[in-house]
Amino acid sequence: MKILVPIKRAIDYNVKVRVKSDNSGVDLTNTKMAINPFCEIAVEEAIRLKEKGIATEVVAVSIGDKSCQEQIRTALALGADRGLQIDTSETLDSLQVAKLLHRVVEQEAPDLVILGKQSIDSDNNQTGQMLAALCGMPQGTFASVINITDKQIQVTREVDGGLQTIELTLPAVVTTDLRLNEPRYASLPNIMKAKRKPLDVKSADDFGVNLSTKLKTLRVEAPSQRAGGIKVSDVTELVNKLKTEAKVI
Amino acid sequence: MAILLYAEHDNKDLKSDTYKLVSAAQQMDSEIHILIAGDNCAELASKAADIKGVAKVLLADNATYAHQLAENIADLVVELGKNYSHIVCAATTTGKNFMPRVAALLDVAQISDIISVESPDTFKRPIYAGNAIATVQSADEIKVITVRTASFDAADTGNSAAIETINAVKTSTNSKYLSAELTVSERPELTAADIIISGGRGMQNGENFKLLDGIADKLGAAMGASRAAVDAGFVPNDMQVGQTGKIVAPQLYIAVGISGAIQHLAGMKDSKVIVAINKDEEAPIFQVADYGLVGDLFDILPELEAAL
Known part of the structure; x- marks a missing residue:
């Protein structure tokens, strides 16, 4: 079984986000970048399936300029077999990304696509579902447990009221939630080995996909700050304030 | 052009998000049609018809919609949604699950998690975990939108919108519901x-x-x-x-x-x-x-x- 894992280069989750003073976006100059945390979980899950003998090949793909090769190498160091960079300097929407990935799925014919449920920059939570729709595949989103048996995959999903388990016929798309697994750290020998693993580069233009978008970001601003309040000395004062001042109980 | 609003439910009750979603939709356009897709859910249609601001309720009552699987719900919404200016749903795990499929099949972008409606084509949404707020404008003919309902007030009730039965039956052949473990609680959601x-x-x-x-x-x-x-x-x-x-x-x-x-x-x-x-x-x-x-x-x- 072949698994395709699309990954995204995103701001490191520990970095404090600063909005540019001209409100054109978020300032990413000299900012530490990393593999998006949900994508890392996707890579880990694919590698575990390989270690269990269920998967035979894990292919990591990322869309972006040359810098995203860094994250592909991270995936290779974690255990992916080969990488593919789709080269573009444009910032793409989820739909364009899904369209490019759709072409990759046609070329690679994976049995399973595992990707993060959302990236921590644009917070869209769209790409996996869009890809599944374009490929005509079923989807198991926000997965916390997956179980593969022959031509089926059972996916336990994190839903608002608890958990839901569904069964999909492969090929299928799965998006990861936080509790699916805890990603490993890449060992130094594996980081060295990753440098010799194959990493193909293809231009986004070669995929014959219309990359124009009708969605425009007009402005990005910092959220309004909430002013801190007061400290109360004890429970009696707290209950009093909530009753008479805030009038919420 | 009107708005198609997907109402989430458990076949017994409408989610309270629905009332907030209606007031968000009212800021986009005046005519709102609510879609109820489920199994044995005719009662929900009357509840939806009671929400002020709703012009019509579309009821797709069929066992195939019992668990609101992404695959067939998306197909249904795509078929019904072609003549609408906006398709909206709450940004719950249900909305997040099927709405991007709808957008992809209609070949339009999706605007996720909006917290305000600036105009019928311009919205605010949080990015970077709410550390920045983006104002986005869509020129797509159909705007597919998920709404963070916590940012909107609930619409009032006291209405009697017309209820129309939808006979379209979409099935999910490669996806099936097995089980759910839902937290049972006497407390509010x-x-x-x-x-x-x-x-x-x-x-x-x-x-x-x-x-x-x-x-x-x-x-x-x-x-x-x-x-x-x-x-x-x-x-x-x-x-x-x-x-x-x-x-x-x-x-x-x-x-x-x-x-x-x-x-x-x-x-x-x-x-x-x-x-x-x-x-x-x-x-x-x-x-x-x-x-x-x-x-x-x-x-x-x-x-x-x-x-x-």
């Missing part, structure tokens, strides 16, 4: 509650969450938790409030033993009144709290329960 009391790592273990029970009962509050408490295994994940859990904006939010990591604040900072109880007076939660009480929660919680 987190995203619908007026008052929420949440515990964090400071609760020390799952057993101690019982200290919140009595207070929640007296206040009619929902119970939540921080990601730290979920990760530590104190409570199940569906109680999680934060960037990776539920986004809430109740009238009163009481944070107990929660330090106030950015990721938690992203889920509750729009609450009207925030109370923080923490023994560390430097905890960041106090910077957003209207009322802070520094002290040992194991002393304070019983006192608070007695005082209410």
